[in-house]
Amino acid sequence: MERVDHLVKVRRRVKRGEYLYRAGTPLDSLFAVRSGFLKSCVVHEDGREQVTAFHMMGEVVGLDAISQEKHTCDTVALEDSEMCEIPFGRLEELTRDIPSLQRHFHRMMSREIVRDHGVMLLLGSMRAEERIATFLTGLSQRFASRGYSAQEFHLRMTREEIGSYLGLTLETVSRVFSRFQEEGYIEVHNRHIRILDVARLRSLVGQQPRE
């Protein structure tokens, strides 16, 4: 454990709007989010961007870079954030000596795959309202499991970034937010969200399958 502590002792601060790393740069380290909020997005050659994930405290970013030893997406801070740098070479060595760390690392990569499959399901088969209901309840849970309120939170990302993540336009995101508010599911004040009726929000998911 002492060795693990030593491994992650280097901190790195990233201000809002700054890149933690860019696609194409070589992989030196993974990063664990210590505080703050970030997004990752893949960029297609024609310039299209797709947000693949939002990251918060406790999550590790950069796993996609292992395959080619270079990053395949941009990761940007959406608010001032603090990261633990984890030199990847050293991590691989350590996992050889510490089976529990190895386990943990493998599970982390696998969890990322499972998460991505969930997003694929969302993008491939849900309507706009379902996507957004899923997004909001998911965020709510993630905040809750970190000790923050599940009912009330602040969105760190723009409507456009939400739209990109969910495969929708920013206008559609905005409209669905308004509709949810009219229905009394949530209260929206700019980026401040209050969830009034989680149960009905959850029940939206799976209501109107698209195919």
Next chain:
Amino acid sequence: MERVDHLVKVRRRVKRGEYLYRAGTPLDSLFAVRSGFLKSCVVHEDGREQVTAFHMMGEVVGLDAISQEKHTCDTVALEDSEMCEIPFGRLEELTRDIPSLQRHFHRMMSREIVRDHGVMLLLGSMRAEERIATFLTGLSQRFASRGYSAQEFHLRMTREEIGSYLGLTLETVSRVFSRFQEEGYIEVHNRHIRILDVARLRSLVGQQPRE
């Protein structure tokens, strides 16, 4: 290497239509495709299915199961297939002793993540024609890199399965195939595909961004 050979010596045959494993069953082994063709799909609680991947020779399936030590998707043979069974516990042990194997294993998981991000980009930002052009050129490359023809191949999956993978209905898949045929990009006879103009097929991707 001898120990690795020993690790994967058990073979398992799966006939067309049979499950290699089902979501919820405990993870015992990963499987490498030795021959044949399979699909994996996640199932939402409301019954919706989403094909997350098609697998062919040389690819390893089951990586999603590591996170919870149980499978999170169904994997089904689309034609009679032969698998190498890789007991996961033994694999983890071996990777501790053989750094090159460890490397290889980590890259494999990471590659899966990168692949999934590509699918998310496809599902989140491409129109139907682009998705299908991407799908066809991707399949073509995968066949080519295995020594088969890049121009001519047999689809092992139904239009519905293609549609599920691409977030489209089977009718849309069928219509786009017909349109591509009219345009002279491809020739379609049921599941037999011949690619006539890869260049123009590729150039379709990125033409009409959706957002």
Next chain:
DNA sequence: CGCGATTTTGACGGCACTCAAGCGCCGTGG
């Protein structure tokens, strides 16, 4: 306080979904 960025809202249109009918291929059994 003023400007740009972000968000909301409206009007409109099109792409892809839905529903439906018909066809073709293939395996099965007489």
Next chain:
DNA sequence: CCACGGCGCTTGAGTGCCGTCAAAATCGCG
């Protein structure tokens, strides 16, 4: 060998969800 049935595929007509374009409103930052 052929008739039959079922599944998969194609094609058409119509519709609706969501994208596009546009403008106004609001926020937040300097």
